[in-house]
Amino acid sequence: MNKLKSTGPLAGVKVLDLCSVVSGPMAAVILADQGADVIKVEPPGWGDGIRQLGASRNGLSAIFAMINRNKRSIGLNLKHPDGARIASRLAQDADVVIQNYRPGKMDKLGLGYNDLKQDHAELIYASISGMGEIGPYSEQRVYDYVIQGISGVVDAQSTGEPKMVRTIIYDKVTALIAAQGITAALFARGNGAGGQHIKLSMLDAGIYFNWPDLMWNYSFEGDDVQYAGDLADMYEVSKTRDGHIVSHHLGADTSSYSTDEIVDLLAENGIPVAKANSRADVMNDPQVLAMGIIESSQHPRGGHMLLPRTPVRFEGTPTKPHLVSPEVGEHTVEILTELGMTSKEMDTLANQGAIG
DSSP states (O other): OOOOOOOSTTTTOEEEEOOOTTHHHHHHHHHHHTTOEEEEEEOTTTOOGGGGSSSEETTEEHHHHHHTTTEEEEEBOTTSHHHHHHHHHHHHTOSEEEEOSOTTHHHHTTOSHHHHTTSOTTOEEEEEESSOSSSTTTTSOOOHHHHHHHHTHHHHTOSSSOOOOSSOHHHHHHHHHHHHHHHHHHHHHHTTOOOEEEEEEHHHHHHHHHHHHHTGGGSOOSSOOOOOOOGGGGEEEEEOSSSEEEEEOOOSOOTTSOHHHHHHHHHHTTOOEEEOOOGGGGGGOHHHHHHTOEEEEEETTTEEEEEEOOSSOOSSSOOOOOOOOOOTTTTHHHHHHHTTOOHHHHHHHHHTTSBO
16 A cells, blocks of 8 residues: 555544554544544554454455555554554654553553653543443443443334344444544644543443434433334335335335335425335445445455445545555554664564564
């Protein structure tokens, strides 16, 4: 991946991505898509575990390619003292550090906020956790389904038995909120507030996300509350002659109509409606095609790929087409050279297992 001059509203912002899996890396890719120079730290050799998850080609997983594009990768063993020291040096030159490990892990490595702020008072440091720093579950390993269970969304899907939402919704919601919080902190720093530690948990983000509609019957305390059914009760999936549509509850049989016929009929009468696309149909939907939402790219390892464009378009500070996700440690030499390190020093560190 060639490093190109960054454009976009976050051009000039440097981000050190100490994250793994989804919530942290996706927060970082939002910043990268908007022009930030994001350095992804990965364990030498195997890299981020998400590299091995899901659909892949030639060892490149689709999920990794999506949430790690526009980044540079450095192979650092953070458990090695020299690897941790290099990460600390990179943090001193960064505007933002993001980490999504369980509370206390970065502190043990000497890479916590209190360690790094000593020499960098302007640092924005974002800590993403599963459950937060206190409470009976704070030390628990957390994945998206755990937050689905605690936050009530599994109950909300129920039509008899509780059901999971079939996407890692709270990893992704947390990433969106984290990215917005980081840009808010950068804005505040620009107005003189200085650096700060941002903390958020997937549980906080999940409940915040659910509350407006899923929890409206639990928002009022006391009597005289006019309760209501769920907002989702107003919608339905209806069968057509050749597929399904989504619309408001119609109370009518649509099965004798073709999908196109009923979509046109309802739309002409001002009723919000859409074909219930299969996942395979999404990229060929006429509106998706007209908007140019899906972009084509060529990955050196993964070959031809389809990925969504950056969803926010900035008229005054436009972003460039995305760069492909990096190999593990692809930019180690480049990044360490920027730190002023010599080839001899790098060779020594590689032999010691600190870098890769």
